[in-house]
Amino acid sequence: MSGSDINRRDFLKFMGLGGVGAATLSGCDMPTTITLEEGKEKVVAYLAPEEYAIPGIGVTFASTCQQCPSGCGVHGRVREGRVLKLEGNPEALNGKGLCQMGQASLQGHYNPDRITQPMARKGGALMPVSWEDAWLLMKEKASGTAQGRSAWFTGTVSGHQSVLLAALNKAWGSKDHYVYEAINNAVGSAVNEAVLGDATPVYRFDKAKAVLSFGADFLGTWVSPVHFSREYGKFRSGDRGVLIQVEPKMTLTGGNADLWVAARPGTEGAVALGIANVLLSENQVDGKQLPQAALDVISQYSVSKVAEISGVPGDTLVRIAGYLKERSPSLVLSGESAHGHTNGYQNAMAAMMLNVLLGNIGQTIEASNSMVFDELKAKQGNSKAMLDFAAAAGAGEYDVVFFMGANPVYTAPAHLAMADKIAKVPFKVALSMFPDETTMSADLVLPLSSPYEEWATSVSPYQPKDAAISMSQPLMKPLSVETRSLGDILLSMLKYQGVKDYETFEDYYAYLRSALDSLPASVKAGKDSDAFWSAAVQKGFIKAPSKPGSLKVSLGELDQGGYQTNGDYPMNLVPSSNQSMYDGRNANLPWLQEAPDQITKIFWDSWVEVHPKTASKLGIKEGDFIRIESDQGVIETQAYIYKGVHVDTVAIPMGRGHEEYGRYAKGNGVNPLKILSPVVDEKSGELATHATRVRISKVGRSEELPRLGGSEVQVGRRLVSTVSADVFRRTEGA
């Protein structure tokens, strides 16, 4: 470039100033009318807004999440009359946090598949009707029902809706109220009640130095996961507690554990007994806490015998016992994968025995704060309710059944033939927000408002700190004028039934105001009616007095049943629950369908987890379609090869495979609950959800899994630095 005055640096400067700059801005001058056109959108002015309402700026209101039975407090940000975002209520049990199911509950509220008006079955199909016609139909078919020939089938209910429901059942002379939850802790509660005299004691993760959990996914779905996650944080900080998880399929909690142990499904109790054996014989733990009968049973479960029964290596049992002995107090838990067997009760009992042996009762397991208002307490669901209901409905015991907050047609195993049994009930009423399987089989559908459109009170089943009544208030006006809250429908039915106590209330709001007014003066702390109400609504809950609890200890039967094998069906089926689809109720929320599974990273579809050894034996590769066959039926889905599952086990997540339930749920994936075998836990009568035996085979088709990432390794990029356990032990001396 000799002879020219421009050198390289000047040239670049020139390009930077003129060329590039001009090019950038001219691109920015594209007319926005490509996407925006003047006058095509509406802007609605307020009529007469509240003083605090400023368009564009959110105002926060307290309410309560109803997406699972835990009942977390929420703060909803409301802007221009629309609720936009939920967060945890910092003062409530869950604290500032809210799980992804709670976050996604907004999509339930705004769901395009919501039922917006009453529907009645006419000529085989559900047709829209007016509320007048719906009430006429109720009068014709339901009000003359003979005593004892009507029943309610619901999910967990609590608070004042529960009071009204009880009053209504009384007025109708019906005692049958089935409370059903597919994901429950009923076996655990039964053992707690039997041993401690307290069905829901308080678990002090923050005080524990080691946690041994037999399938209790307390970070995912067990009892009160958001609260437990917070407590788990305390457990892991400072003197870092050790978490050991024993389960057939790695849950979210298992993924966080320091030691994850895959025991043969159903042998969790034997593992607990083996650990107790080591503690007593080798770790010099004093057995005087245990009755002689228990010590006799434990002495039969030597390390070698337990290793043979459970498939857990003996040295692992010794190591676990070592942790528990070293780190006191500890906390031993049991959850659904230990409970869902014919010996589920004994499994839970064996876990509780470890707590007694290690002296954890009163240390990390404390008495609950039982609220004095018994009528408001949560009626907790279990699966025995569904089995009992199926038997009663099948025997033609009911003329009228009301369904609310539960979807038994979807969650019931095929052997129960739930749809056929429900069809035998002459008049079925569903109170529902969505056209789920049970709702679509009803004769009359009453549209419910969303939890963010209604007044309600509720009481969390798990109350670790202070007993509290949670408040739900409408965060916005109902999206549809025809929907009604559960409280309003129950009140109307009570009035209709001519129950004197309820005649004076214009609506459920008026009833709630009066009910809160009648709380004892100690609760109201000297406030007048309006001040007390505003404080309750503002805070999101009312602190209620509680009875101080106490724990007794009386250990029950420990003996474990023999482990059953079945040559025809060599594998075990785990219908796993996760903090996403839950029991299937969240399948209509696209955020959760889209959010990858926490462990496998798969979305929008089902999968079956197969251990690499089993996979190589059968020649299965990731994405292959697999046929999973039990004595009750067959399902087909794609394989995900996964080390976090027991060799003889396949795991399929619950919640997908809906036949109804709106555009996002219908037709996606498979439902593992359908092929469950008809077995129950012998002691509690609960459905043994994890006791189904299956055989698997290749279908011969393969497709890529819908999965985020797609690679299990970092391809040498060291995105997350890791060190192998062997190297760590060698270098850190742990």
Next chain:
Amino acid sequence: MFVSNKFLSKRREKGVGQGKVSQSLAMFFLLLASVFVISAAQAEVPNAIPPTVTHSGEDVPQPIEFPHDVHTEENGINCLYCHTYARRSPVAGIPPSSKCMGCHTIIATDKPRIQKLTEYWENNEPILWNKVHDLPDFVHFTHEKHLQRFVFENEGMDVENVSEVCAFCHGDVKKRTVAKKVKPLNMGFCVRCHEANDGPADCWKCHK
């Protein structure tokens, strides 16, 4: 230095009333003033270089042909009296019907537009206005910050002249009945003004 029109006119009146300045000096001031008036026509707002690009938007019919000119130009009502949210919120907001009715239960009740407004009010029906100025959802624009910069934290700026700041993006609404888009409001328009007025240049200021 920038001097607002209003300030200049007051000063001129005062000077004439005193009648003590010499002819040549008065002539000089007059010339000087006229220079100021001409330049002030483009620069009413101190410490600001207004955007100049224009756009020819469509006429947007509204349910009620709200006369901005009658309210502002003829009756001297400040923009922020009705669009009161602009100084506090990302959006300027349309005033609530209750604000209209605050005056119009008494004033001009014989006018057909007011009768239409009253009808809406009495039926408890909110008015569905047609949106004239809009930005794509991936643009985070806030009225509040712009009003802080050009009005409330702008030394020498009189809030009475806020309409001059509004006019940067909305044009001279004072001369019109219903609003019309007269500025392009695209990225080039925003970025040029940000460059001229030392506004933030980070991508994420607007695209968050």
